[in-house]
Amino acid sequence: MSSMSAAGQPGGIEGKLNRANAFFDLPVRLRSRLLLVAAALLLIPTFLFPLYNMTLYSNQFPDGLNLYIYSYSLEGGHPPGRDDLREINTLNHYIGMRPLLESDFSEFKWLPLIVGLFFILTLRAAVVGKMSNLVDVAVMFLYFGLFSLWSFYHRLSQYGHNLDPTAAVKIPPFSPPLFGEKQLANFTVYSYPGAASFLLVGFFLLVAVAVWLSRKRAVAR
Amino acid sequence: MQKKSQWKIWVGGSLLAALTLALMFGGCARKPKRLAQQGGDVTEAAVATYVAPGDMDEYYLFYSGGHSGNVYVAGVPSMRHITTIPVFTPYPGVGYGFDKASKEMLSGYTWGDAHHTALSETNGDYDGRWLFINDNANNRVARIDLRDFKTKQILGPIPNVSGNHGSSFVTPNTEYVLVGSRFSIPLPRHTYAPIEQYATVYKGVVGAVAIDPKTGQMSVAWEILMPPFDYDLGDAGKGASNGWAFWTCYNSERATGKLEVTSTQKDRDYIAAVNWKNAETAVKSGKFKMLDGVKVIDPKDAPGVVYLMPCSKSPHGVDVSPDGKYIIGSGKLQSITTAFNIEKIQNAIQTKNFTGDEDGIPVLKYEAIKDAEVNVGLGPLHTQFDDQGFAYTSLFVESAVAKWKLGTWEVVDKIPVAYNIGHLTAAEGDTMHPKGKYLVALNKLSHGRHLSVGPSQPESSQLINISGDKMKLIYDAFTEPEPHYAQMILASKLKPIEVYAKEDNKDPNAIWDVKDAKVERSGNNVKIKMTAVRSSFEPNKVEVNQGDHVTIYLTNIEQTTDELHGFGLGDYNINVVIDPGETKIIDFVADKPGVFPYYCTNFCSALHQEMQGYLLVKPKGGASASLGKAGGGNAGGSR
Numbered sequence: 075m076s077s078m079s080a081a082g083q084p085g086g087i088e089g090k091l092n093r094a095n096a097f098f099d100l101p102v103r104l105r106s107r108l109l110l111v112a113a114a115l116l117l118i119p120t121f122l123f124p125l126y127n128m129t130l131y132s133n134q135f136p137d138g139l140n141l142y143i144y145s146y147s148l149e150g151g152h153p154p155g156r157d158d159l160r161e162i163n164t165l166n167h168y169i170g171m172r173p174l175l176e177s178d179f180s181e182f183k184w185l186p187l188i189v190g191l192f193f194i195l196t197l198r199a200a201v202v203g204k205m206s207n208l209v210d211v212a213v214m215f216l217y218f219g220l221f222s223l224w225s226f227y228h229r230l231s232q233y234g235h236n237l238d239p240t241a242a243v244k245i246p247p248f249s250p251p252l253f254g255e256k257q258l259a260n261f262t263v264y265s266y267p268g269a270a271s272f273l274l275v276g277f278f279l280l281v282a283v284a285v286w287l288s289r290k291r292a293v294a295r
Numbered sequence: 296m297q298k299k300s301q302w303k304i305w306v307g308g309s310l311l312a313a314l315t316l317a318l319m320f321g322g323c324a325r326k327p328k329r330l331a332q333q334g335g336d337v338t339e340a341a342v343a344t345y346v347a348p349g350d351m352d353e354y355y356l357f358y359s360g361g362h363s364g365n366v367y368v369a370g371v372p373s374m375r376h377i378t379t380i381p382v383f384t385p386y387p388g389v390g391y392g393f394d395k396a397s398k399e400m401l402s403g404y405t406w407g408d409a410h411h412t413a414l415s416e417t418n419g420d421y422d423g424r425w426l427f428i429n430d431n432a433n434n435r436v437a438r439i440d441l442r443d444f445k446t447k448q449i450l451g452p453i454p455n456v457s458g459n460h461g462s463s464f465v466t467p468n469t470e471y472v473l474v475g476s477r478f479s480i481p482l483p484r485h486t487y488a489p490i491e492q493y494a495t496v497y498k499g500v501v502g503a504v505a506i507d508p509k510t511g512q513m514s515v516a517w518e519i520l521m522p523p524f525d526y527d528l529g530d531a532g533k534g535a536s537n538g539w540a541f542w543t544c545y546n547s548e549r550a551t552g553k554l555e556v557t558s559t560q561k562d563r564d565y566i567a568a569v570n571w572k573n574a575e576t577a578v579k580s581g582k583f584k585m586l587d588g589v590k591v592i593d594p595k596d597a598p599g600v601v602y603l604m605p606c607s608k609s610p611h612g613v614d615v616s617p618d619g620k621y622i623i624g625s626g627k628l629q630s631i632t633t634a635f636n637i638e639k640i641q642n643a644i645q646t647k648n649f650t651g652d653e654d655g656i657p658v659l660k661y662e663a664i665k666d667a668e669v670n671v672g673l674g675p676l677h678t679q680f681d682d683q684g685f686a687y688t689s690l691f692v693e694s695a696v697a698k699w700k701l702g703t704w705e706v707v708d709k710i711p712v713a714y715n716i717g718h719l720t721a722a723e724g725d726t727m728h729p730k731g732k733y734l735v736a737l738n739k740l741s742h743g744r745h746l747s748v749g750p751s752q753p754e755s756s757q758l759i760n761i762s763g764d765k766m767k768l769i770y771d772a773f774t775e776p777e778p779h780y781a782q783m784i785l786a787s788k789l790k791p792i793e794v795y796a797k798e799d800n801k802d803p804n805a806i807w808d809v810k811d812a813k814v815e816r817s818g819n820n821v822k823i824k825m826t827a828v829r830s831s832f833e834p835n836k837v838e839v840n841q842g843d844h845v846t847i848y849l850t851n852i853e854q855t856t857d858e859l860h861g862f863g864l865g866d867y868n869i870n871v872v873i874d875p876g877e878t879k880i881i882d883f884v885a886d887k888p889g890v891f892p893y894y895c896t897n898f899c900s901a902l903h904q905e906m907q908g909y910l911l912v913k914p915k916g917g918a919s920a921s922l923g924k925a926g927g928g929n930a931g932g933s934r
Binding site: 156157167243 | 792793794797828829853854855856875901902905
């Protein structure tokens, strides 16, 4: 690298861009390629676990009503003798909240598609072996993650804000908690990212480490 | 063991005296002794029976409800009544007998006499699948499914059986439920014959109801024509006596009139021993006649099917020991209980050690088949067993339970009960593997043991700790009329569901979304698909014409434990309760014009009161007829 930096040292903005270009043109080293394959594989089990868990505790439900948001579906807990999603919807109708319907969430259509896309892009970066591909994956993924989070949160807030004015019980509009605990009427609601979210974070970290490990050109022996 | 002369003195003397005392002074007020005064440790008893809030009992206790027609469910050791399962009687509390299915099952009867619970068995032990119960009054047998604690089938009236008391005991693998006649009649039912022909023309039967091993579906298998005795209680053989069924009988005198006197003249009556495997063979080889649609075996045509075992006077209970070796018969008018030995019975049959016959049924020689006469006390009725080889016999006249050892036949302990015990039940105490620990005395009289509730008094059920050498009274509970038998099963053997899952609801008229609710008319038939969910019925308005045949398919679309809804329709005598996920059919003719509110009767939610609707019945002749009426009323009331 020393010879290269010695060759082009114009300085200023152009110099910085040139250095960036040089960085984007870097070949991805073997250990980074292996990490990328691992990261891609990490995306597969995200379909097995929820992205988000919500639990609603009350005196009547000491074990909590559970709501699981997967990348492709909305599931309620099914302890013996109960259907939590149905129960949450039944209870919510008193405050005029629309029933939580899977068909209301467009996320469930595009989210799995995009996870699949990242699987392909990550493997592509591993094969093509150019730093630019790797940075694309990392940046787009960061955007995708934050957008999805906002999208889900916005969706749930919509439920809490568009309450039927004719509802039997009138409460001020609300947003569910994104992280942690919130008291809603007689329910204490806990909301935390699920295992699939941690897998996605893990994916991002692996890609970041892959970038880090290939930040310098391998020294030829 | 007592010599004959000795127990005769017992009978003549002390039994008479005690009987007199029990019957004459039994009803008089006596000051009940408190547990401490009775020598019991109050603290120990409290700790042994206390089930803290939120904790569960160790055993289920299923009591028969006698002429209430129900089955009661309690927990042991708390003895808390948990629920009532209606069987032979309409029970608005759970809407039983008001919807189409349960109405059809009751087929017009409004009561039954539920006597003997019989938990289904596999290899002689409770398997927790079904509970069978007999109706002594109308000759029926019912099956309760322990998956949801609901009555699923009522079989009967069973042809030829008259007064089905010797029922509903099950064979070790629930092949059969036993049935038997307590009140012999001319057969088939609805035949007339003067009472003077009782001894010759009247007949009893004992028989078996076959149980489908998968579904539990009951069907009459076969019956045996018996002499006109009064067949009382039964038990199926197990282990060493598997393949046998036993029924006690009183009135082997074949007497009529005042049976209290006429049927108590002989020193001994009988236990009928039926080899049900031989009965099966007899039926297979065609040795039966059809009588009122049932295969009936005449013992004269099928030797080897039934024998008579002499048993002390007017026996009541017959109970088979856990290993099946001993058959315990208790003569309720004597002070002994007799232990018969199944090997000796089989030997006597092989060597034809008979002393005579009754209508062609061989009578076995008493001395040849008994192992012991156990001097348990006065008025022995029923026997249960524990896991240590002890037997527990209830003593009605003496108001006590005697504990005695199988094999050595010695009475080791006795405990007084309050008062006049009938049946008793020990933990899984009639199976091949009794659990010991607890015994419940089902007493006929409770007077003075509870806050006074006037002349009509409940029964008393006392919990006795039988884990030690000495029996200890630890709890008094009171039960509605009238437990005849009860069974105690380990709670862990039952895994009831609490919600009918949507996907298991096969009713073609079930709907799951309030949007699908609708009213359809075809001619005079109005079909309504209705939902019930917190806190509304959909539709909440149903308009019909007077005389329309209305059918409501009502689905509770909840899927949460304990979210029941009721559907009460005043003036039409309807109250149906639907459990979560259940569909019930409400069927009636709208013969009364006017406006009738329907509402949720089973409290469901904060807006339960608002869960209501109107049935509007337009009078015949159009709305003007009712307007005319109303107008007339207004005119009269106008100022």
